[in-house]
Amino acid sequence: MGARASSGWWQTPENALWVLVASGTLTVMAGAILGPVVNQIGTSLGVSQSLAGLVITTHGLFIVLTSPVAGRLIDRYGPRRPYVLGLALYGVAGGAGLVVESFPALLVTRALLGVAVAFVYTSITVLIYSLYESERKDRVMGLRGSANSFGAALWPLVGGALGTLSWHGPFGVYLLALPLGIVAAVTVPDPARSPRESNEGDIAALRRTLRTHPLLALVYALYFATNLLLYAIVVYYPRALATVGVDSSLSISLYLAAMGAAGGVSAYYYDRIRRRVDYRQLVLAACALWTVGFAVAATAPTRTVAVAPVVLFGLGQGLVFPTVLLWVEELVPADRQGQFSSYVAIVGYVGQFLAPVAFGPVAGAFGVHAVFATAALGAGIALVSLAWRTLS
Template sequence: MNETQRQAGTGQGILLLCGSCLPILGAVLLGPVLAEVQAHFIATPNVAALTPVMLTIPALMIAVFSPLAGWLADRFGRRLLLLIGLLVYTLFGTAPLYLQGLHAIVLSRAGLGLAEAVVMTICTALIGDYFEGRSRMLWLSLQGAVASFAAAVFFGLGGALGEFGWRTPFWLYVAGIVMFPFALKLLWEPSRPHRLTPHLGAQTLPWRVLAVAYPFALVTGIALLMVPIQLSFILHGLGLDSPATAGLLSAGNQASVLAGALLFRLLVRFGYVPVFGGGFFAAGAGLLLVSVSKGQGGLLLGGCLNGFGCGLLLVGLITWALAALPSKVRGVGAGGFNSCVFLGEFLSPLVILLLRHGGVSLVSAMAFCGWGLVALILPALLAPLAIRVQAAALPAAD
């Protein structure tokens, strides 16, 4: 279904934005009810480790399989793979509604992550395929902004639905099958020659850029979910147990990711230096504030500051990377970027768990991670100066 004359417009852009939100739903929906899930399965061995893993294992699967999804999309085409991914997303996403064991639920979440790897990678690649230049930058900025807005909404919904039982939020995964007929009608296989040829190898990837963007994306992924995942446990320690409260505070965190993503287009006019440096400063300072807060106000402010920095970084890094990626390997490059972000999301609770096993309190572990982000300000300032990628050059690499 390769159509050479069709031009993408608002309909295609909105649909791809919605598709980009689906993996975000998988990542944030259960944050407000983690404490309830752990209490329900308290008799299950290793429940303290399995409960956060249930939330983040989709991110691990995205991290592992996004490059493969990108390669398959580059080699065989985008559209059919995306349609299959939407169906599989709903199949595995709703499975915990009837599964009874924690281990089975964790496995179903792994299957969800496979579908998310396909959906997220192809939606990002199609934005690069369908749009050019400044239009592409606009849709990438909106991708980060809309995903962050959706995360805020999903956190609020997850907390509200969690009041009716921890299984109730899983109904929202029907979103995949709802999107299917719209994707079938509105999307087509890109006409540009994006498939890999035998002469295209690793040398076609802009590794000087990716060697910076990928590690920064990994760290950003770790920071992105640190507040939402740990917030219910921090509130529990303060005697403020409530899924709704955790959901609202987490929604504030993700709404600030939206604000950071939207502000990117203003800051990038001055180059990527203020985007990267300011992003790491805000993300780290937010975690430091969360670590010393004793009430909801401080937690909200710290979470919002952290989210703002993460929003700047996510949109800035993917825009910087895609600007340097040739169209023939855009799927692989976007898959690698998503892999790093979601690997970071999977590692986020494990980093805290490792620090806790070392005898560090939860709030001290958050402070340690905050200082780690602040320490990245200097390399974040130097990287775009050493490796220049002009936003106006989109898509100069084609």
């Protein structure tokens, strides 16, 4: 699908590229940048640490709740306007934390931030679908994934640095969305939209598409599992690191940053890798990396060896993120790209939320290393199953 003739020479896919990539990192930053100051927020606003944690999770709930609405509006009006308006809301809602002094009010701003992320996340996806073609689309989606991964490594460090000044400090970074929104309004073309082929509802369209392309359910399951495993690392790997003498917050953050950096590298080269292998082979490679990585995590005897699991998982994640989004595009109707790409955000954030629920009983009963042994077993089963289907 090509871009519609735009109102000015400056509205081109090439001019839009870097604002799309840059704003893509905002969806990662939404929660990551506040991790280092959650305890300060709880102390300053007089709430328990458990309640303070809602500052990190509230926006995720509203991403899940709002994403279907975002997808529907994007399909109806096109992705450009929801994208620009989402950036504006992101900047205002996120930046409000600079001045908010009430915990309930802060949660309201976090809910609005989740609404904004839902619109930005899905709009970026559909804009990439619409503005780029073939290998160029692979390149742009890989760059988006790379920016996300590097952002996941960088933003917590920025949040920690600003948090040394005040717990309000990290909220100032959200204001970056406002100039990005202005640049987006100037540079991003308004893509041509596919006419709606039927008037059926979203649920009916979902059922029909899953009947036609049952593989789509497995692609969503892949992204769910990726985020489930990601947050297994985020939540439980610090405990595993403590067993090899890594217990300072700075040291732990560097291990997690290595995961983001590794994902950034593999996603950066995604288009080159994609020229040589198909989607199934990319997923096969990711499952192999995860199987080895989690097996090492379950047994790592030293802090040096403990670097390997986060690097291996990051490399696999950098391959899976663009693969899922591009694979979804190939399987869904062109007139419902917003609807079906919004489900990617939903399954991803649900996977993150459920990680402690899924692995908590394992950690409680058998210890933290059993979490990674279980993850290795799951990744290994997926690897064997996929290899059998690919080779048979």
